[in-house]
Amino acid sequence: EPEVTQTPSHQVTQMGQEVILRCVPISNHLYFYWYRQILGQKVEFLVSFYNNEISEKSEIFDDQFSVERPDGSNFTLKIRSTKLEDSAMYFCASSERGTGGTGELFFGEGSRLTVL
């Protein structure tokens, strides 16, 4: 069964360092997303990406964050200068169609980021 894969599963970094989280979406999917879950809090939407550009982003997704689909298979989330409050589980998801078109999101297992 096709699945969304994420690497690394866990990353520990120092405050101020750059981090790149990687995702390989399901191959025929066209819509890509990042969500995050701070420990004990809700899963929150960060950004959606379609046709090589950001479709929508939340207020969380500020200038420290960026996304890229560098090679047609990977989908990355970069945090330029990490802060303590960026510590969270980051989930990548993909879908064949957008949710507005009844597309189901398939999630990866998550990448846990710990900022010290």
Added chain:
Amino acid sequence: AQSVTQPDIHITVSEGASLELRCNYSYGATPYLFWYVQSPGQGLQLLLKYFSGDTLVQGIKGFEAEFKRSQSSFNLRKPSVHWSDAAEYFCAVAGRGSTLGRLYFGRGTQLTVWP
């Protein structure tokens, strides 16, 4: 503003017992509704969804959910719980129309199953 409330943070049931997990939402119009499950070390897996039509929807693993517009609720049920159902369950909503996958999640309900 959109919000999803799962009032039960943690529920414990015995294997074979029935289960109901509560979900209430606040949204401008009837949204799309989802239940996801997350087992330890796994990603979020879709259990079921409601878009329109019959308000009782069937999902995978024997789960069902009922949409009640008057109560703004979408409670998840299972008649007989198995030990493998122990996991965290998330209710989520998404707007109709052009929203491209922005889901609003509840805090989740952790389910423990006693043998």
